[in-house]
Amino acid sequence: MQPTHSSRRILLPVRNWFIVVTLFLALLLNLVPFGRLPGIPDWVALVLTFWCVHQPLKVGMAAGFVLGLAMDVADASVMGQHALAYVLLAFAAAGLSRRVLWFPLSQQALHVLPLFLGMQLVMMIARMVGGAEFPGVVWFLSSFTAALLWHPATYLLLIPQYRPEDKDVHRPI
Amino acid sequence: MSVVGHAPPPFFKRGPAPLVRLVFFVSLSLILLVADLRFHTLEWARLAVATVAWPLQRITWLPIDAAGDLGAYLTRQSSLLKENEELRRRQLGTANLLLRQQHLEQENMRLRALLDMRARLPVEGRIAEILYAARDPFSRRVIIDKGMQHGIGAGQAVVDDVGIIGQVVRVFPLTAEVLLLTDKDQAIPVEVQRNGLRAVLAGAGAGMMELRFLASNAEVQIGDVLVTSGLDGVYLPGLPVAKVVKIDRDSSYSFARITCAPLAGVERHGLALVLGARTALPPQPEDVPATPVQSASGKRVKKKVR
Numbered sequence: 214m215q216p217t218h219s220s221r222r223i224l225l226p227v228r229n230w231f232i233v234v235t236l237f238l239a240l241l242l243n244l245v246p247f248g249r250l251p252g253i254p255d256w257v258a259l260v261l262t263f264w265c266v267h268q269p270l271k272v273g274m275a276a277g278f279v280l281g282l283a284m285d286v287a288d289a290s291v292m293g294q295h296a297l298a299y300v301l302l303a304f305a306a307a308g309l310s311r312r313v314l315w316f317p318l319s320q321q322a323l324h325v326l327p328l329f330l331g332m333q334l335v336m337m338i339a340r341m342v343g344g345a346e347f348p349g350v351v352w353f354l355s356s357f358t359a360a361l362l363w364h365p366a367t368y369l370l371l372i373p374q375y376r377p378e379d380k381d382v383h384r385p386i
Numbered sequence: 387m388s389v390v391g392h393a394p395p396p397f398f399k400r401g402p403a404p405l406v407r408l409v410f411f412v413s414l415s416l417i418l419l420v421a422d423l424r425f426h427t428l429e430w431a432r433l434a435v436a437t438v439a440w441p442l443q444r445i446t447w448l449p450i451d452a453a454g455d456l457g458a459y460l461t462r463q464s465s466l467l468k469e470n471e472e473l474r475r476r477q478l479g480t481a482n483l484l485l486r487q488q489h490l491e492q493e494n495m496r497l498r499a500l501l502d503m504r505a506r507l508p509v510e511g512r513i514a515e516i517l518y519a520a521r522d523p524f525s526r527r528v529i530i531d532k533g534m535q536h537g538i539g540a541g542q543a544v545v546d547d548v549g550i551i552g553q554v555v556r557v558f559p560l561t562a563e564v565l566l567l568t569d570k571d572q573a574i575p576v577e578v579q580r581n582g583l584r585a586v587l588a589g590a591g592a593g594m595m596e597l598r599f600l601a602s603n604a605e606v607q608i609g610d611v612l613v614t615s616g617l618d619g620v621y622l623p624g625l626p627v628a629k630v631v632k633i634d635r636d637s638s639y640s641f642a643r644i645t646c647a648p649l650a651g652v653e654r655h656g657l658a659l660v661l662g663a664r665t666a667l668p669p670q671p672e673d674v675p676a677t678p679v680q681s682a683s684g685k686r687v688k689k690k691v692r
Contacts, residue, residue, distance in 0.1 A: 244439075244446040246518030246529075276409045277567070281415070286435040287443070287555070289529075289563055290427045290522040293418030300411040304404065324639035340524040343423040346570045348523035 214269075217321075218314045224352060224374040226350050228266055231373055233276060235260050240280065244287050251351040254359035258332055262325055263363075264369055265306035266313055277303035298332045305331065322363040331354035392611050399482070412673075414579035429556070436558045490524055511659040516543075517561065518655075526566040526589070527606060527682055532660060533560045534658070541620055543661045548612065549626035550574070562660075566652050568593050576627050577615040581605055587628060587646065597644035603637045622661065626650075633655050 239260040247253045257280050266361035281296030288295070305328050313324045333356055339345065401407070422428045514530040530584050532538050534557050542554045544564050552572065556563040566589070573588040576597075583605060590596040600606065610630045616623030628646035635642045 221639045241442060241446050243521075244443050246447060246450055246521070247641050248519040248521075249523065274404075274407050278414065282418075283435065283439070286432050287439065289520040289527055290524065291419060292422035292432065293415040296418060297412060300408065301522035302416060304408045307404065337524075338420060342420075344570070345524035352523050 216293045219316075222259045223376075224371065227271070227374055230273065232264055232268065232272060235370060236264070236276065236280065237303060240283055240287075243284060252354040252358050254355050254362055255329070255332075258299065258329060259359045259362060259366055260370070261288045261299060262306045262328060262365055265303045265325055266321075266354065267312045267371075268327075269310045270305040271302070273307060274303045291343060294336055297339060298335045301335055302328055318367055321367075322360045325363055326356060326360040329359050332356075334385060395554065402487055407600055411461060415594050415686040432556075433558060437475075440558070440560060471659060506625070507576070510662045512538070512662075514538075514562075514660050516655045516658055517565075520563065525571070526591075527555070528564050528566065529561050530554075530564055530658060530660070531561060533558050533562045535559055538660055539663055542663050543621045543625075545625060545661060546650045546656070549628075549648070550621065551650050551652050552622045553620065554660065560585075564625070564658075567648055567650075568595060568652055573598075574627060575615045575617045576612040576619060579611045579613050579626075580607075584617070585612075590645070593648075593652070594631075595648060596645045597630070597646055598641070601642060602637060602638055602642040604644075606633060607631060612646060648684050670679060 231288075236257070239256040261272065261277055261280060277299035278296050281294075281299035282292070284290075284295040284299075285292050305323070309324060309328070313321050314347040315326065330353065333353055337348070388553075402410075418428065424616075445641060512532060514532040515533050515604075517529045520527040520529060528551075530544070538557055539552060540554055540557055544551045550567060552564045552566040552569075554562050555565040567574065568591065569589045570588070570591050573586050575584065576587045577584045583600075584599050585600050585604075587595050588598050594681060595610070597606070608630050611626060612628045612630070614621040614623055614625045614627055626649050628648050630644060631647045632645040634644075
């Protein structure tokens with residue numbers, strides 16, 4: 214059963230250290246030097262969006278800002294480019310969180326796809342104002358792969374919150 | 387507004403409103419962007435974070451390194467033999483030149499002494515391995531495995547066995563960033579090898595370069611080899627850079643559009659040589675005070691300083 218608001222599945226409360234560890238692992242995945250291979254998703258953006266949607270009170274714009282600064286250094290890009298994009302992404306995802314969790318996972322992915330595309334657009338505008346070259350349309354492919362990964366990422370990141378389904382006919386929910 | 391004159395206590399403390407936080411963080415990011423793009427004042431922060439993150443970065447290379455090692459292990463013997471043969475043939479081909487180089491250098495030194503010219507400084511190089519291309523899709527940079535600890539400094543030229551690759555722009559303790567020739571921000575003074583015509587070659591993105599500010603009737607042909615002129619004090623004169631591949635002489639523009647392809651394997655990976663820093667050129671003579679006579683058209687020559 215899918216862990217959405219409309220399903221009957223009840224999750225355990227999230228542990229704070231798990232959020233920190235997953236964000237850190239996403240940062241490590243982003244550091245893997247794939248070079249200019251197209252379609253590699255921005256793992257930090259994916260995990261950050263996930264936690265902003267599922268735990269808007271724990272993960273928000275401050276986390277996005279700090280992760281963005283780390284990405285700016287790792288990517289050798291301009292300081293503040295990822296920070297700006299991730300802050301806007303976190304804001305939009307937190308605004309989406311009330312609504313999007315009522316949909317099944319495939320439709321959730323369609324909801325977050327514009328967020329990822331908007332994030333890339335913000336980065337592109339910030340850099341092209343500074344006189345950088347256009348990275349090509351292929352670069353936007355990574356948003357689509359990130360949206361495709363929303364389904365597996367949801368299952369993976371919610372694993373510690375699942376609990377065994379016990380069938381109790383006397384319990385109301 | 388309450389009756390007793392103070393606001394009721396909030397039920398849930400959540401800090402400032404989301405919009406306030408958004409404005410705060412966005413303005414902070416914009417300040418950082420401007421400070422880095424316009425004033426280049428954040429290099430110290432970048433250096434600090436990069437030094438701390440270095441071990442993590444090293445860990446993340448492990449899977450890629452392992453894949454590379456596996457690929458090298460599975461190389462077929464025939465291809466190795468072929469490569470060996472090719473290298474030996476090339477070595478024999480250049481042996482003649484190499485053997486005579488010592489002699490020629492000595493002769494050159496004597497002739498220069500005779501002509502009372504400044505002796506050319508010998509330049510030492512340091513072999514570095516290109517680790518990976520930086521992930522930033524907006525610029526063309528590679529990371530090499532030599533840094534501050536190995537005496538690399540910003541501004542040094544990087545070459546491979548065919549020609550120039552780029553220039554070191556940022557140095558970390560154990561790595562350095564090389565801006566490739568094809569980056570839009572990179573410009574290099576060159577001359578046409580055939581006739582000594584001087585020009586500026588700038589990156590055009592997409593792996594190509596552009597020869598800028600040459601009149602549409604300039605004496606350039608397709609296939610001309612461009613070498614560094616050494617006027618900038620960064621690159622040694624005479625290093626091959628690029629080859630002219632396309633010339634578009636449109637008389638409606640005052641400049642010709644000349645597209646060039648880099649000679650060296652700029653977008654390939656492998657070993658590179660970081661050349662030692664050149665001694666600074668003598669300072670430019672001060673500008674003569676401008677004559678008060680204005681030209682008839684009143685056109686100003688705009689001097690671009692990069």
